[in-house]
Amino acid sequence: MTALTRRQLLQRSLLSGAGLFVAFHVPRKARAVPEPAGKQVPHPNAFVRVAPDDTVTVLLAHSEMGQGVWTGLAMLIAEELDCDWSKIHVEHAPAAPVYAHPAFGMQMTGGSTSTWSEFDRYRTAGAMARAMLVDAAAARWKTDPKKLRTESGYVVHGKQRLSYGQLALAAQAQQPPKKVTLKDRKRWKLLGKPTRRLDSPEKVTGKAQFGMDVRFPGLRTALVARSPVFGGKVKSFDAAEAKSVAGVEQVVQIPTGLAVVARDFWSAKRGRDALQIHVDWDLGPGATLDSAALLQDYRDKAKSKGPGIAAQKGDAEAALATAAKRVVAEYDVPYLAHAPMEPLNCAVKLEGGRCEIWTGTQFQTMDQMSAAKIAGVPQENVVIHTQFLGGGFGRRATPSSDFVSEAVHVAKAAGVPVKTVWTREDDIQGGYYRPLFLHRIEVGLDGKGAPVAWKHTIVGQSILAGTPFEQFMVKNGVDATSVEGVTDSPYVEEVPARLITVHSPRTPVPVLWWRSVGNTHTAFAMESIVDELAYAAGRDPLEFRAALLAHKPRHLRALKTAADKAGWAKAPPAGRARGLAVHESFGSIIAQVAEVSVDDDKRIQVHKVTCAVDCGTAINPLGIEAQVQGAVAFGLSAVLHSELTLKDGRVEQSNFHDYRVLRLPDMPEVQVQVLESDAKMGGIGEPATAPISAAVANAVYALTKQRLRSLPLRLAVA
Amino acid sequence: MRLNVNGTAREVDAPGDMPLLWVIRDVLGLTGTKFGCGMAQCGACTVHLDGQAVRSCVLPVSAVAGRMVTTIEGLSPDGSHPVQKAWVEADVVQCGYCQPGQIMSAAALIAHNPSPSDDDIDLALAGNICRCGTYQRVREAVRKAAAQRRAER
Ligand code: FES
Ligand code: FES
Numbered sequence: 054m055t056a057l058t059r060r061q062l063l064q065r066s067l068l069s070g071a072g073l074f075v076a077f078h079v080p081r082k083a084r085a086v087p088e089p090a091g092k093q094v095p096h097p098n099a100f101v102r103v104a105p106d107d108t109v110t111v112l113l114a115h116s117e118m119g120q121g122v123w124t125g126l127a128m129l130i131a132e133e134l135d136c137d138w139s140k141i142h143v144e145h146a147p148a149a150p151v152y153a154h155p156a157f158g159m160q161m162t163g164g165s166t167s168t169w170s171e172f173d174r175y176r177t178a179g180a181m182a183r184a185m186l187v188d189a190a191a192a193r194w195k196t197d198p199k200k201l202r203t204e205s206g207y208v209v210h211g212k213q214r215l216s217y218g219q220l221a222l223a224a225q226a227q228q229p230p231k232k233v234t235l236k237d238r239k240r241w242k243l244l245g246k247p248t249r250r251l252d253s254p255e256k257v258t259g260k261a262q263f264g265m266d267v268r269f270p271g272l273r274t275a276l277v278a279r280s281p282v283f284g285g286k287v288k289s290f291d292a293a294e295a296k297s298v299a300g301v302e303q304v305v306q307i308p309t310g311l312a313v314v315a316r317d318f319w320s321a322k323r324g325r326d327a328l329q330i331h332v333d334w335d336l337g338p339g340a341t342l343d344s345a346a347l348l349q350d351y352r353d354k355a356k357s358k359g360p361g362i363a364a365q366k367g368d369a370e371a372a373l374a375t376a377a378k379r380v381v382a383e384y385d386v387p388y389l390a391h392a393p394m395e396p397l398n399c400a401v402k403l404e405g406g407r408c409e410i411w412t413g414t415q416f417q418t419m420d421q422m423s424a425a426k427i428a429g430v431p432q433e434n435v436v437i438h439t440q441f442l443g444g445g446f447g448r449r450a451t452p453s454s455d456f457v458s459e460a461v462h463v464a465k466a467a468g469v470p471v472k473t474v475w476t477r478e479d480d481i482q483g484g485y486y487r488p489l490f491l492h493r494i495e496v497g498l499d500g501k502g503a504p505v506a507w508k509h510t511i512v513g514q515s516i517l518a519g520t521p522f523e524q525f526m527v528k529n530g531v532d533a534t535s536v537e538g539v540t541d542s543p544y545v546e547e548v549p550a551r552l553i554t555v556h557s558p559r560t561p562v563p564v565l566w567w568r569s570v571g572n573t574h575t576a577f578a579m580e581s582i583v584d585e586l587a588y589a590a591g592r593d594p595l596e597f598r599a600a601l602l603a604h605k606p607r608h609l610r611a612l613k614t615a616a617d618k619a620g621w622a623k624a625p626p627a628g629r630a631r632g633l634a635v636h637e638s639f640g641s642i643i644a645q646v647a648e649v650s651v652d653d654d655k656r657i658q659v660h661k662v663t664c665a666v667d668c669g670t671a672i673n674p675l676g677i678e679a680q681v682q683g684a685v686a687f688g689l690s691a692v693l694h695s696e697l698t699l700k701d702g703r704v705e706q707s708n709f710h711d712y713r714v715l716r717l718p719d720m721p722e723v724q725v726q727v728l729e730s731d732a733k734m735g736g737i738g739e740p741a742t743a744p745i746s747a748a749v750a751n752a753v754y755a756l757t758k759q760r761l762r763s764l765p766l767r768l769a770v771a
Numbered sequence: 772m773r774l775n776v777n778g779t780a781r782e783v784d785a786p787g788d789m790p791l792l793w794v795i796r797d798v799l800g801l802t803g804t805k806f807g808c809g810m811a812q813c814g815a816c817t818v819h820l821d822g823q824a825v826r827s828c829v830l831p832v833s834a835v836a837g838r839m840v841t842t843i844e845g846l847s848p849d850g851s852h853p854v855q856k857a858w859v860e861a862d863v864v865q866c867g868y869c870q871p872g873q874i875m876s877a878a879a880l881i882a883h884n885p886s887p888s889d890d891d892i893d894l895a896l897a898g899n900i901c902r903c904g905t906y907q908r909v910r911e912a913v914r915k916a917a918a919q920r921r922a923e924r
């Protein structure tokens with residue numbers, strides 16, 4: 054089913070009198086308190102719509118970027134609505150206040166929160182729609198609604214049955230119920246069952262529409278020439294040669310550089326190539342940036358405690374001085390680009406006091422606010438048509454709305470509808486990276502090998518400094534995303550004397566959350582140092598962890614399951630070794646065992662990764678498995694290959710030939726064991742990315758006795 | 772310039788150095804073929820040229836005049852190609868952006884080699900990057916599709 058036919062379907066249902074739609078918001082803690090549904094014209098604030106042709110349209114408050122909300126959130130509604138799964142259609146919702154994230158209060162997708170945050174709201178929407186359909190049928194049959202039941206898209210009364218489509222219009226006139234009771238999970242038919250994706254048919258035929266694919270008459274394509282150095286500005290330029298390229302229509306100046314506006318991508322690209330040699334940049338202080346020097350500077354900083362005190366108890370220094378054994382280690386990780394497969398793009402049309410935007414975004418509300426300011430229109434006049442996202446990983450959630458803001462600037466300056474397109478080079482060199490981080494950890498062990506002192510200094514840029522999130526998430530100089538995974542580590546919370554501090558240096562490099570955010574480096578540091586401690590204490594890494602995690606039953610269960618499934622107790626095949634890691638993030642716990650070997654060229658090969666994941670209630674186990682496999686692959690890119698370096702302010706990599714990522718032949722067999730638990734539902738898009746670095750590094754150590762403390766992992770070639 | 776795209780002769784007005792990818796997407800409006808890198812590194816732009824998988828982002832359109840180009844839209848009218856069916860069955864896709872390219876590479880592989888070994892699969896799809904990391908299910912789906920192809924013969 055193409056995006057177009059889905060839209061046509063929706064239009065059909067609008068024209069035909071709309072049928073039933075349910076619109077309301079669920080106060081965060083309260084039970085469902087419906088707002089009255091609109092009367093004639095459907096209000097756009099709807100989560101589910103039943104049309105006279107029996108189709109059920111689910112409107113997604115979250116963006117589908119691969120993580121499977123297109124299917125998972127529809128399952129929540131379908132379970133309670135009791136509709137025919139084959140009649141479900143899914144749409145991205147427009148940008149509107151009713152679609153604000155239930156936990157964050159703005160429309161957005163991120164933090165592995167979509168499923169748990171919508172668990173009640175979407176189920177309630179389904180239950181309300183069902184109740185209204187039942188009431189409509191009861192009125193038709195002049196009977197008590199309590200005597201009716203529903204069955205896969207029908208309301209049934211003895212031998213009589215009416216389809217939801219037949220009842221849709223009448224249901225619209227029903228009062229939404231004040232309160233609905235959600236099904237007990239023992240009665241679930243769909244939730245918890247492995248369910249195939251609803252977006253596969255359009256994605257395997259090329260019909261799925263991504264932002265990149267947006268086309269309409271009059272839409273131009275623009276490429277932007279940006280400063281080769283972060284923070285640089287255009288000093289002067291000569292656009293004559295660019296304008297002489299066939300197909301180039303305009304060159305306009307915008308805050309981030311110069312946009313070459315042309316009739317198609319290729320003309321814009323050739324125009325920009327022609328322009329670039331005729332731009333004089335005021336590079337500014339960013340021109341001296343050097344990532345190797347920066348890392349050295351971080352190393353120096355880490356020698357003294359940071360100004361941000363993240364956790365403090367007892368006297369860590371004194372406890373270190375008297376400990377039976379001290380282990381000191383430094384771990385570092387480089388800048389990384391997200392490199393979603395679909396390069397960034399954004400189409401904008403400014404017309405009649407409205408700003409229309411077509412893009413794949415994780416941050417609708419922020420984009421709306423930024424666009425409104427730039428376009429000079431009220432926020433509600435910014436219409437966002439969310440397209441499928443060709444990957445997000447955090448890059449499409451910029452607090453500054455960088456790529457959307459820029460596109461609005463271009464459309465405004467050019468006076469025509471424009472789609473900005475980033476090349477891969479623009480993407481790799483364009484900033485908003487996972488920041489470079491360094492951890493220095495000093496641990497004191499007692500005579501039995503138990504940690505008694507923990508001094509931990511973290512150095513790296515704050516992701517949230519300077520953003521609207523700073524006020525909530527940066528406290529006393531500590532950005533919560535810099536320390537997540539350390540301050541809340543179950544290893545650390547039992548240590549009697551501890552000091553965790555942070556240095557948050559500023560650099561001109563824009564930084565951003567990258568799938569699993571702070572955990573990308575904290576899980577590497579924590580699970581590596583614990584492995585080092587195990588060896589220092591002369592204990593088995595599994596047994597050592599299990600002893601430290603005795604107070605954490607969910608961790609223990611995940612750890613033991615992964616170890617069992619991986620055959621930890623048995624020797625690995627010849628030439629291979631195993632390493633393990635366990636980490637909690639986004640409310641889920643995941644344990645991983647990596648089995649590795651090293652080839653003749655000292656390249657690390659990861660053969661198998663065995664995962665056990667506890668994310669509380671599992672809604673779609675098939676989707677969970679896919680997210681864990683994918684997150685491991687995403688993490689492995691950073692473990693084995695990816696690294697951005699800066700020299701003279703320039704990013705030295707530019708495309709996939711030198712910013713290398715995991716390819717199919719490198720993909721290990723990833724086994725996923727989903728552990729059901731009664732714990733609060735957690736997220737699943739990100740958690741598996743975090744510990745894989747340490748699991749692999751620990752396996753490499755077990756095999757080679759070389760402790761690798763920098764990502765990507767590289768063995769010394771003798 | 773005359774091209775044969777998905778079995779139909781098309782007259783296109785484009786500079787000869789324009790890569791086939793942009794002719795397909797911007798001139799012909801077939802957007803199933805994707806742009807991912809522009810330098811034959813990622814495979815998102817994979818199409819068939821006379822039945823061979825090629826990277827259309829580095830192929831000047833002048834080089835393909837008169838030859839048969841098949842894009843994802845032309846692989847089957849309705850998603851019924853064994854590779855597409857196997858893809859749905861194995862629940863491969865995530866964001867989906869790389870998938871037309873993966874599918875075109877896989878379809879070319881099994882057309883030429885109905886019994887690919889695991890190494891054959893790894894080799895044939897090594898040029899198709901998936902940032903969502905769907906590789907494991909890609910492998911599984913290619914095996915499935917090849918088996919189905921063999922059964923149909
Ligand atoms: S776009 Fe052609 S190989 Fe990447
Ligand atoms: S499915 Fe997203 S890049 Fe492959």
